[in-house]
Each structure stands twice: as structure tokens, then as C-alpha cells.
Amino acid sequence: MAEGLKRKISAASARAHTRKSDQSSTFKLSRGIFKKILAVLFVGILAWIYQVIRPPLPKICGSPNGPPVTAPRIRLKDGRYLAYKEYGVPREVAKYKIIYVHAFKSSRHNVVVATTLSPDVIEELGIYIVSFDRPGYGESDPNPIRTVKSMAMDIEELADQLKLGSKFYVIGYSMGGMAIWSCLKYIPQRLAGVALLAPAVTYWWSNVPANVSNEAFNQKSTQDRWVIRVSHYAPWLVYWWNTQKLFPASSVLAGSSDTLSSQDMEIISRISSRKDSASEQVTQQGEFESLHRDLIVLHGAWEFDPLGLENPFPNHEGFVHLWHGDRDKIVPITINRYIAEQLPWIHYHEISGAGHFFPLGDGMSNAIVKALLTGEK
Numbered sequence: 001m002a003e004g005l006k007r008k009i010s011a012a013s014a015r016a017h018t019r020k021s022d023q024s025s026t027f028k029l030s031r032g033i034f035k036k037i038l039a040v041l042f043v044g045i046l047a048w049i050y051q052v053i054r055p056p057l058p059k060i061c062g063s064p065n066g067p068p069v070t071a072p073r074i075r076l077k078d079g080r081y082l083a084y085k086e087y088g089v090p091r092e093v094a095k096y097k098i099i100y101v102h103a104f105k106s107s108r109h110n111v112v113v114a115t116t117l118s119p120d121v122i123e124e125l126g127i128y129i130v131s132f133d134r135p136g137y138g139e140s141d142p143n144p145i146r147t148v149k150s151m152a153m154d155i156e157e158l159a160d161q162l163k164l165g166s167k168f169y170v171i172g173y174s175m176g177g178m179a180i181w182s183c184l185k186y187i188p189q190r191l192a193g194v195a196l197l198a199p200a201v202t203y204w205w206s207n208v209p210a211n212v213s214n215e216a217f218n219q220k221s222t223q224d225r226w227v228i229r230v231s232h233y234a235p236w237l238v239y240w241w242n243t244q245k246l247f248p249a250s251s252v253l254a255g256s257s258d259t260l261s262s263q264d265m266e267i268i269s270r271i272s273s274r275k276d277s278a279s280e281q282v283t284q285q286g287e288f289e290s291l292h293r294d295l296i297v298l299h300g301a302w303e304f305d306p307l308g309l310e311n312p313f314p315n316h317e318g319f320v321h322l323w324h325g326d327r328d329k330i331v332p333i334t335i336n337r338y339i340a341e342q343l344p345w346i347h348y349h350e351i352s353g354a355g356h357f358f359p360l361g362d363g364m365s366n367a368i369v370k371a372l373l374t375g376e377k
């Protein structure tokens with residue numbers, strides 16, 4: 001009897017025990033599945049974000065599925081091709097050889113100083129101009145490790161392969177200004193003269209006082225300030241930021257007229273009537289290695305800033321000119337005006353009433369080129 005009771009009790013407790021452990025293992029199992037589902041979801045979301053923010057590979061010019069090569073190109077030491085276009089008198093007979101560096105969202109075809117330069121000035125002075133597609137634009141290979149410095153190196157190689165001689169002139173417009181500051185820093189001994197036309201600025205140049213940078217930054221629209229911040233602080237997000245539809249991205253890329261001064265509007269309406277077919281070539285290899293890379297490099301880390309530069313012509317053997325319109329809404333004048341005040345060797349031309357497109361205005365090309373080559377004002 002006592003034996004039977006004991007057995008019953010232990011049987012009951014054993015059953016209870018089994019039930020309990022059954023329950024907890026079911027619980028453990030479902031918690032395990034839940035964790036796995038969470039992990040899969042997490043990885044899935046990360047993969048999705050990665051897909052969305054990752055720029056597509058560029059469509060390289062001359063590759064099987066890429067656009068065709070139509071321009072003459074040089075091959076750089078690192079294997080990249082650089083496409084170029086020549087203007088003016090043949091380089092063999094030219095007295096003055098100029099390398100032109102194009103702006104944002106343009107190409108070797110958009111040589112603001114060549115388009116309106118008078119044929120008389122070209123012949124009289126013997127001017128040769130070569131313009132090239134900056135890396136990733138038009139028919140030049142992208143340079144995924146492009147820096148401010150690499151642009152001067154590209155220019156020097158272009159000059160040497162085209163046999164432009166020991167010295168040559170450089171002109172850079174807007175975003176092309178980065179390459180010109182770079183030439184002043186890294187290859188000053190190769191320069192015969194320099195013209196910066198409304199050169200692009202960034203707001204993190206260490207020698208520019210914060211109040212000057214801030215004043216310039218605050219002249220940009222809210223949406224452009226965000227593009228600039230993203231380019232500086234989160235360059236890995238630049239592709240997404242400029243292609244997403246949630247927030248307004250760059251007003252320059254969107255072609256918004258908010259960034260145009262009245263003179264700019266007038267110039268644009270005059271030139272857009274003769275819109276060239278070459279504009280389709282500008283970003284034919286993809287927007288990332290052309291437009292977005294420009295933003296990343298401009299607002300990224302500079303190894304120097306313009307205020308730290310030295311006069312490349314201490315014996316007045318050449319000129320450095322900086323031209324800027326005081327109504328420029330694309331590149332606010334404040335920082336460039338400050339740089340020109342601090343560096344007395346810069347010949348500064350502040351053009352009253354002019355916007356960002358002043359080089360296309362009547363007679364401007366002639367004035368810019370003559371000042372560069374002959375010092376004539």
C-alpha cells in the first residue's frame with residue numbers, strides 16, 4: 001500500500017516534471033525561431049539599404065555595353081583614358097597654350113571661354129585651347145579614387161602627352177576651379193598663367209574664418225545646404241540623396257531657376273535655344289562617377305586650402321586671375337572675395353551685377369583670355 005502510494009506520487013511528479021519541461025522547450029523553440037526571423041529581417045533590411053544607397057557601376061566608354069568612343073583620348077599612367085577636344089590654332093604653331101577645365105554637369109564641349117572668343121583674338125595672339133572631360137564625365141574613364149590632387153596630376157600628364165611644353169596656361173570654371181587650385185598647389189612650376197572663373201568653394205577650408213564660411217553657407221538654399229552636408233559628412237549617402245524622391249536634392253542638378261540671377265536667366269534663355277547634342281554625353285557613363293564624385297571631392301578632405309598657397313609668379317612672370325560675379329547664387333562670392341583679399345598676388349575681378357554664367361556674357365571671353373595672356377585689363 002505504502003509502496004503503491006509512493007509510486008503514484010513519483011509517477012505524478014514525473015508527469016508534472018515532463019509537462020513542465022515540454023512547455024519550456026516549446027517556449028525555447030519559438031523564441032529561437034523569433035530570433036532567427038529577426039536576424040533574417042535585419043540582414044534583409046541591411047541588404048536592401050545597401051542596394052538602395054550603392055551607386056550602380058559606371059557604363060565605361062568603349063566597353064562592350066558602354067557608350068562608343070568618339071573623341072581623341074590619351075592613356076594616363078594608371079591606365080585611365082582621358083578624352084580631349086582642341087580649339088584655336090594648331091598646337092604646333094600656337095604661341096599660347098591653354099588647358100581649360102570644365103564645370104559641373106558639363107564636358108569637354110562646354111568651353112565657356114572658347115565659344116565666344118573672337119576668331120580675331122585667336123589668330124592675332126595664336127591661341128590654342130585644349131579641353132578635356134574630367135574623370136567620369138563624357139568619354140573619360142571614371143577615377144574612383146579621384147582627389148583634388150589627382151586632378152593636377154591628370155592635367156600635367158595631358159600637357160606632357162600633347163607636348164605642350166614646360167609651361168602652359170590653365171583656366172577653370174566653377175567646379176573646374178578645384179583642379180586649378182590643385183595645379184597652383186602641386187604643379188606651380190608648370191604654369192604660365194592662371195584664371196579662376198567663379199571657382200567652386202567648400203565650407204570646411206581650415207584657413208577661412210568660420211564667420212566667412214557660415215555667411216557663404218547661409219546664402220545657399222535649405223535643400224542645397226543638405227546636399228553639401230551629406231557630401232561632407234556622409235559621402236556614402238550621396239548617390240541615394242541625389243536620386244531619392246523624398247527630399248528635394250541639389251537645386252543645381254534639378255536645374256532650378258532659384259539659383260539663377262537675372263543676368264544668368266537672360267544668358268540661359270539665349271544659349272538654351274542653341275542647345276547642343278553634346279549635352280547627352282555629359283553623364284552617359286553614370287551620374288555617380290561624374291556629378292556625385294564632384295560633390296564628394298569638393299566637400300571632402302582637402303590636403304590644403306587656397307589660403308595656404310604661395311605666389312607661383314614671384315617675379316611677375318605670369319598672372320593669377322580670379323573672376324567672380326557679385327550676384328552669383330550658385331557659388332556665393334563671400335569666400336572667394338575673402339581669399340582674394342588675403343592673397344595679394346591674385347588679380348581679382350569682381351563683376352558687378354553678374355551671376356554664375358558671366359563668362360558667357362558679351363565680350364567676357366575676350367576680356368578673360370586677354371587679361372590672362374597679356375595682363376591687359
Ligand SMILES: *[C@@H]1O[C@H](CO)[C@@H](O)[C@H](O)[C@H]1NC(C)=O
Nearest residue numbers: 209210211212213215334338
Ligand atoms: C568675421 O569676423 C571678423 C572679426 O572677428 C570681422 O572683422 C569680419 O568682418 C567678419 N566677416 C564676416 C564676413 O562676417
